Amino acid sequence: MLSVAALVVALLTLVLAVVALRRTQRSRGGGADALPEDVRGLRQEVAALKREAGDALRHLAVVRYDAFGDMGGHLSWSLALLDDGGHGVVVTSIHGRSEARTYAKNISGWTCEQQLSPEEDEAISHARP
Template identity: 85%
Template sequence: MEILSVLALVLAVLALAFTVVALRRTQRTRGTGVEELPEDVHGLRQEVAALKREAGDALRHLAVVRYDAFGDMGGHLSWSLALLDDGGHGVVVTSIHGRSEARTYAKSVSAWTCEQQLSPEEEEAIAHARP
């Protein structure tokens, strides 16, 4: 019985040794360079890079600030909305709600700033939209 146990242990150690040697050979021959990837993987990498470039121009940074433009009105019916791309280019739209009318304004934003004077709420909307 002891001989069988010793024999099983020796076989297990040999199997482990062969496995380690085989793994080392596989790692040496496989390599890790990008140039060894299949051609379709290179194509996919180029697609992803192109999509990232296109997404940079998308208006994907946005924030809304709601507030009361006039002290005698409640409900936060006025708002400023910033719609910007990755570079901070886009627009900030503001709607001022009064008792008898509502006015809407749009201001162009370039590199996170605006040539026109911004209200504190518009500045806050741009700041919240900035990543």
């Protein structure tokens, strides 16, 4: 019986709190316009940061492989560094017995004007969200 009474009191308190909150919102004008100036400023700052983050090279993937059949260890690699729109670069390093060569290709809209190797294409695919 005591637990039922406690439950009733808790529900009554919750109802009163909701009513008080609604009255407070109405007295302040309610909605987003009633927010304090510093909160509106913070919202604008967060929106600006979100816009800037879209241009960040934050989608990346690495594919390691053997470029030549007689070499092991997956020493060659392709690295895709892209932003939210698929703009960025894919960097490839081909390791041979006596030398390593590195190439970079511009990526725009998830595609490249130059022909991509299968490994470069795979790196871009893995980087894509």
